[in-house]
Amino acid sequence: MSSVSDTQYFTVGEPIADTKAPDVPINLMWDERRFEAKLVNPTNRRKRSVIIVGTGLAGGSAAATLGEAGYHVKNFCYQDSPRRAHSIAAQGGINAAKNYRNDGDSVHRLFYDTVKGGDYRSRESNVYRLSQVSVEIIDQCVAQGVPFAREYGGLLDNRSFGGVQVSRTFYARGQTGQQLLLGAYQALERQIGAGNVEMYTRHEMLDVVLVEGRARGIVVRDMVSGEIETHMADVVVLGTGGYGNVFFLSTNAMGCNVTATWRAHRKGAYFGNPCYTQIHPTCIPVSGDYQSKLTLMSESLRNDGRIWVPVQAGDDRDPRQIPEAERDYYLERRYPAFGNLVPRDVASRAAKQACDEGRGVGPGGRGVFLDFADAIARLGRKAVEAKYGNLFEMYAQITGEDPYVTPMRIYPAVHYTMGGLWVDYDLESTIPGLFVIGEANFSDHGANRLGASALMQGLSDGYFVLPSTIANYLADAPFEAADSTHPAAVEATDAVRERVQRLLSINGTRTVDSFHKELGHIMWEYCGMERSAEGLTKAIGLIRALREEFWTNVRVTGANEELNQTLERAGRVADFFELGELMCIDALHREESCGGHFRAEHQTPDGEALRDDDNFAYVAAWEFGGDGGGPVLHKEDLVYEAIEMKQRSYK
Amino acid sequence: MNITLRVWRQRNSDDAGGMQTYQVTDVSPDMSFLEMLDVLNENLTIAGEDPIAFDSDCREGICGMCGLVINGLAHGPKERVTTCQLHMRSFSDGDVIDVEPWRAEPFTVIKDLIVDRGAFDRIIQAGGFITAPTGTAPDAHAVPVPKADADAAFDAATCIGCGACVAACPNGSASLFVAAKVTHLGLLPQGQPERHSRALDMVAQADLEGFGGCTQIGECTAACPKGIQIDLISRLNRDVLGALTHRA
Numbered sequence: 081m082s083s084v085s086d087t088q089y090f091t092v093g094e095p096i097a098d099t100k101a102p103d104v105p106i107n108l109m110w111d112e113r114r115f116e117a118k119l120v121n122p123t124n125r126r127k128r129s130v131i132i133v134g135t136g137l138a139g140g141s142a143a144a145t146l147g148e149a150g151y152h153v154k155n156f157c158y159q160d161s162p163r164r165a166h167s168i169a170a171q172g173g174i175n176a177a178k179n180y181r182n183d184g185d186s187v188h189r190l191f192y193d194t195v196k197g198g199d200y201r202s203r204e205s206n207v208y209r210l211s212q213v214s215v216e217i218i219d220q221c222v223a224q225g226v227p228f229a230r231e232y233g234g235l236l237d238n239r240s241f242g243g244v245q246v247s248r249t250f251y252a253r254g255q256t257g258q259q260l261l262l263g264a265y266q267a268l269e270r271q272i273g274a275g276n277v278e279m280y281t282r283h284e285m286l287d288v289v290l291v292e293g294r295a296r297g298i299v300v301r302d303m304v305s306g307e308i309e310t311h312m313a314d315v316v317v318l319g320t321g322g323y324g325n326v327f328f329l330s331t332n333a334m335g336c337n338v339t340a341t342w343r344a345h346r347k348g349a350y351f352g353n354p355c356y357t358q359i360h361p362t363c364i365p366v367s368g369d370y371q372s373k374l375t376l377m378s379e380s381l382r383n384d385g386r387i388w389v390p391v392q393a394g395d396d397r398d399p400r401q402i403p404e405a406e407r408d409y410y411l412e413r414r415y416p417a418f419g420n421l422v423p424r425d426v427a428s429r430a431a432k433q434a435c436d437e438g439r440g441v442g443p444g445g446r447g448v449f450l451d452f453a454d455a456i457a458r459l460g461r462k463a464v465e466a467k468y469g470n471l472f473e474m475y476a477q478i479t480g481e482d483p484y485v486t487p488m489r490i491y492p493a494v495h496y497t498m499g500g501l502w503v504d505y506d507l508e509s510t511i512p513g514l515f516v517i518g519e520a521n522f523s524d525h526g527a528n529r530l531g532a533s534a535l536m537q538g539l540s541d542g543y544f545v546l547p548s549t550i551a552n553y554l555a556d557a558p559f560e561a562a563d564s565t566h567p568a569a570v571e572a573t574d575a576v577r578e579r580v581q582r583l584l585s586i587n588g589t590r591t592v593d594s595f596h597k598e599l600g601h602i603m604w605e606y607c608g609m610e611r612s613a614e615g616l617t618k619a620i621g622l623i624r625a626l627r628e629e630f631w632t633n634v635r636v637t638g639a640n641e642e643l644n645q646t647l648e649r650a651g652r653v654a655d656f657f658e659l660g661e662l663m664c665i666d667a668l669h670r671e672e673s674c675g676g677h678f679r680a681e682h683q684t685p686d687g688e689a690l691r692d693d694d695n696f697a698y699v700a701a702w703e704f705g706g707d708g709g710g711p712v713l714h715k716e717d718l719v720y721e722a723i724e725m726k727q728r729s730y731k
Numbered sequence: 732m733n734i735t736l737r738v739w740r741q742r743n744s745d746d747a748g749g750m751q752t753y754q755v756t757d758v759s760p761d762m763s764f765l766e767m768l769d770v771l772n773e774n775l776t777i778a779g780e781d782p783i784a785f786d787s788d789c790r791e792g793i794c795g796m797c798g799l800v801i802n803g804l805a806h807g808p809k810e811r812v813t814t815c816q817l818h819m820r821s822f823s824d825g826d827v828i829d830v831e832p833w834r835a836e837p838f839t840v841i842k843d844l845i846v847d848r849g850a851f852d853r854i855i856q857a858g859g860f861i862t863a864p865t866g867t868a869p870d871a872h873a874v875p876v877p878k879a880d881a882d883a884a885f886d887a888a889t890c891i892g893c894g895a896c897v898a899a900c901p902n903g904s905a906s907l908f909v910a911a912k913v914t915h916l917g918l919l920p921q922g923q924p925e926r927h928s929r930a931l932d933m934v935a936q937a938d939l940e941g942f943g944g945c946t947q948i949g950e951c952t953a954a955c956p957k958g959i960q961i962d963l964i965s966r967l968n969r970d971v972l973g974a975l976t977h978r979a
Contacts (some may be wrong), residue, residue, distance in 0.1 A: 224921070
């Protein structure tokens with residue numbers, strides 16, 4: 081139920097629903113969908129072309145798989161090599177319902193944990209399929225030579241992760257994302273070598289081309305020459321990651337941006353749940369204004385590290401001098417069943433509360449201790465080093481402190497965005513022929529993602545789901561002949577050129593980064609860990625004013641016809657303004673707390689998130705309302721048949 | 732602290748390029764080296780000058796995108812870190828610091844401190860993979876891998892493809908990069924069927940790209956931010972010899 085105050089920002093349109101999941105019991109859906117889906121005969125695949133933007137776990141694995149299947153694939157990335165995509169930075173692990181530990185795990189339990197972890201705001205059918213496919217992913221990666229951690233008997237090791245009580249996480253020391261991405265990258269390079277995939281590095285997508293209502297191409301900028309190019313195909317896939325950099329400071333890579341998905345949104349793709357962002361509890365605290373990004377340390381650290389703050393506010397003694405009785409292990413105290421392994425949103429908010437009470441530690445009082453003294457005493461330094469060595473090294477590198485001796489200081493930081501372009505069961509957006517995979521879509525994690533599930537989703541979408549569902553779409557091809565001279569392509573390309581020229585011609589007095597930082601402050605303050613109607617309304621006004629100033633006062637040096645990093649950033653920040661406003665509108669309209677979305681007005685007496693299932697058990701799919709017009713809200717009702725909706729409790 | 736930088740500026744690959752001097756004031760020891768360059772670039776932008784172009788992405792030492800030669804050393808003076816993980820506390824007030832791009836014939840300078848490392852991708856294309864089409868894999872537990880082999884394979888697989896080994900090598904050799912991949916995949920049972928062709932094809936591609944040969948100098952290992960060991964090159968040589976013998 082929307083309050084009167086926010087309807088000034090949006091209008092409500094027709095409901096939306098997924099029409100692709102077959103009407104059979106949930107455990108048979110994926111089989112049924114694959115069976116009823118149309119296929120493309122191997123000899124016809126060569127004639128079908130696929131554009132894939134992004135080379136992370138989703139985009140890279142999709143490009144490799146579709147190339148291998150025989151389609152003509154063009155793959156794009158903004159980095160200098162597909163191996164750099166930010167999936168590479170994922171540390172902790174990848175979940176799979178293998179039940180190798182014989183600890184009661186199953187496809188159904190992974191499904192249940194994921195829906196519950198997402199605070200009952202995800203679509204059952206998609207999550208069930210994700211859990212089913214998870215087991216195949218591990219097999220595939222081992223076959224590629226991904227060096228997962230192993231036991232002495234030669235079999236794969238597992239560990240447990242936040243929000244669950246079984247050990248189902250496969251890992252490669254603290255570099256699981258790197259190893260999985262290199263597996264996908266090597267498979268992709270093999271296809272490039274074989275001539276099945278054309279790779280375009282240092283190319284940034286700036287728009288999507290629609291012909292007769294279908295996505296048929298993209299406009300890209302060659303980041304070395306500045307040339308604006310148009311590429312056409314039968315279908316377009318976006319695997320362009322999340323939008324956490326709207327906060328300026330996040331654990332995302334410097335180049336991560338929303339431009340590809342936002343440009344598609346402007347062309348008609350609905351944006352699902354933009355306000356669902358994940359704040360990761362175990363990051364290294366901010367050290368100064370010059371800070372360019374935040375560094376995450378795997379939450380696997382919470383398996384052995386104990387989180388605490390001093391009992392007394394303002395206690396600034398050396399942590400080693402603070403006796404046990406004067407420490408508050410607040411997660412263990414508040415959540416005895418899960419202790420330090422509560423889900424990310426719960427752990428992050430608890431850290432914020434401790435700091436808000438004046439009990440935070442380190443510079444500015446924005447930090448809590450993560451202490452390994454007990455683990456080192458129990459397991460020995462060597463064992464701790466074997467498990468977390470690289471994370472400890474990284475921490476020491478950045479802070480200049482030795483975590484083997486003194487407790488780490490951690491603070492939450494923006495890490496992942498559950499929201500993204502709305503997709504159906506086939507991962508197709510509301511633009512026909514525009515498929516969206518991995519973090520770029522909204523589909524699997526509801527209002528909160530569990531640890532080690534992002535890698536699972538990226539590879540599930542790219543290796544297994546998309547290759548089946550895209551065939552069903554391509555079976556209807558050929559579509560209308562359209563090359564880069566088609567009027568729609570020319571129009572999109574001209575619009576991109578115009579926008580680039582506009583950015584270059586403003587010649588104001590403020591740098592792109594100064595705008596980006598200010599936007600980030602607004603988002604973190606009012607649309608971060610805790611949100612309120614008052615704050616969000618204020619934020620919308622601030623963002624609009626800042627955006628206006630940007631378009632009249634930003635300074636973009638240089639020209640288009642060269643490598644121009646300022647111009648690259650300017651285009652991204654311009655899109656972040658528009659996204660930021662939509663995030664605030666979404667957060668304002670959702671008058672409940674769920675997962676990563678915590679509204680101060682909606683909490684239980686003991687400060688936990690209070691959902692409103694009667695009024696908000698839906699996906700908010702936002703339609704672009706035109707420049708100057710408000711967005712249109714389309715609701716997809718969430719129906720839980722296989723799982724009973726409950727209040728999430730980790731106590 | 733106050734720092735003097737002498738930075739390689741080059742408009743594009745056709746430009747001759749040269750060093751230019753800049754002053755950076757109020758540098759915090761907790762800044763990373765790249766954050767210090769960010770601050771300089773903000774100042775250059777305000778002054779209407781062209782900011783210094785350099786590559787970086789994850790800024791947490793894993794993507795391999797960044798890489799500068801700092802005072803003649805690839806990734807700077809601190810051992811086993813990437814440029815993005817180097818902090819200004821490794822320098823002192825008043826220091827004069829030289830900043831240059833990777834120098835190697837196959838790594839063309841694109842602009843300022845940015846080079847083209849596409850040659851590395853082409854070396855992987857030549858053979859740095861295990862052929863395992865999606866969907867064909869047996870159960871993950873079908874083939875146990877001795878823990879020691881899995882751990883050693885992992886150590887080799889931590890290579891981030893940054894190119895510091897090439898930049899540091901007087902011969903401009905990519906041997907450590909090639910050896911890391913050949914070792915990673917060659918230690919695993921899944922990698923055995925292509926072990927010979929992989930070693931031969933990757934070395935042949937590296938030669939074709941114009942990388943030099945290895946004369947066991949060891950600068951590569953010293954510069955490697957991931958500590959990839961030089962003995963892997965011996966292993967590469969053994970695999971190449973084995974492959975040649977096998978083929979004969």
